[in-house]
Amino acid sequence: MELSRQAPDTAMKRTALLFLAMAATLAVGQQIANGQRSPDARVADLVQAGKLRAGIGVVAPHWAIKDSKTGELRGVAVDVARALARRMGIELATIEYPNPPSVLDGLKTGAWDVGFLAIDPSRAAVVDFSPPYLQIDATYLVREGSSIRTAADADQPGIRIAVTRKSVEEIVLKRSLKQAQLQEVDTIPAGFELLRAGNADVLAAPRPALLQFSSRLPGSRVLEDRFHSAFGAIAVLKGQTGRLSYVDEFVEEAKASGLVQQAIERAGVRGVQVAPRGSQSTP
Numbered sequence: 001m002e003l004s005r006q007a008p009d010t011a012m013k014r015t016a017l018l019f020l021a022m023a024a025t026l027a028v029g030q031q032i033a034n035g036q037r038s039p040d041a042r043v044a045d046l047v048q049a050g051k052l053r054a055g056i057g058v059v060a061p062h063w064a065i066k067d068s069k070t071g072e073l074r075g076v077a078v079d080v081a082r083a084l085a086r087r088m089g090i091e092l093a094t095i096e097y098p099n100p101p102s103v104l105d106g107l108k109t110g111a112w113d114v115g116f117l118a119i120d121p122s123r124a125a126v127v128d129f130s131p132p133y134l135q136i137d138a139t140y141l142v143r144e145g146s147s148i149r150t151a152a153d154a155d156q157p158g159i160r161i162a163v164t165r166k167s168v169e170e171i172v173l174k175r176s177l178k179q180a181q182l183q184e185v186d187t188i189p190a191g192f193e194l195l196r197a198g199n200a201d202v203l204a205a206p207r208p209a210l211l212q213f214s215s216r217l218p219g220s221r222v223l224e225d226r227f228h229s230a231f232g233a234i235a236v237l238k239g240q241t242g243r244l245s246y247v248d249e250f251v252e253e254a255k256a257s258g259l260v261q262q263a264i265e266r267a268g269v270r271g272v273q274v275a276p277r278g279s280q281s282t283p
Contacts, residue, residue, distance in 0.1 A: 042242035043088055046113055051091040054081035055112035057100035059188055060209035061267040062136055062232065063116060064094070076272070077116040077232070079263035080133060084114070084234070084250050099187050101166035107237070114247065118168040118230040128244050130251045132231030132275035133260050137207040138169050139226045143195060144219025146202075151227040154202050155180045162191035162200035169204045172228045188213070195220075206230065207271025231275055252277060 039047040046052055056064045056077045064075035073094055085092035095112045097103045103115045107126060118136065119129050140161070142148045154161060159180040163170045164187060173182060183200055185191040192213045194200035203210065210222045234251060236243045254260050260274045 042246040047088055047090055051093045052085040053093045053095055053112045055095045055103040055106045055115035057097045057103055059099050060206060061269040062208045062272045063100060076263045076267050083259055087250055099164055115235040117235050119233050120168050120171055122171060127235040128238055130234040130247045132233045133251050133255055134232035135273050135275045136230045136232055137226040137271045138228040138230055139207050139223045141203040141210040141214055141220055141222050151223060151225050160200045161202045161204050162194045163204040164188055168230045173204060208269045211270055
């Protein structure tokens, strides 16, 4: 008789446990559904749109270059942008520009959601920057036989320095040069052609780009020192504090996790390094 009384009790317990398990499963499913319907409020508009539009200058591998065979964009900024979109759970749409300064042109039409640029106070007047994720040396390329050995040597009367218009390099050199003459060009390749033709004495640009162009001009040299160290960061429209907060978190995670270092290695880029963790957006 004792055994017969235990059987119903055991059955009831099993039934109760089954109901609890079902309830727990439903609760978890509801949480997942709620999570899908309720993305981070700071980027909810982007999640709803289903894509992240990233403005990137296609000029050098620390930003982006186009694969000559496939036409696909690759580079450090592309990998970082892709990881940011993946964090949001949406697709990446790259908005291409001929150089980083041109990325700011997209502000007029709202062409991008985030832009990849080097930080400068003049730019900070129109966009807000995340902490930097990349440190980029800026230096000079000179032709074979040039007497210019250091960055300081270039600041002499009669020296013509080709530099991309509105670039951080031009902004810095306009502040610092006393005697040399700046020759503004639209792109780094245009400046390189001036140098190669003998119509400029020096080409000023980020080291990664100069190392690439140096291989195309026999005997040319990229100077060992630098005249500036720029910091690459992610820009958002002024006043988008929520979006900026989200991007700030992502950048620090990307540096700490090794994601940025892996992007540098994947691009095979020289002359850059991961920006120190905790770096401010106005170095």
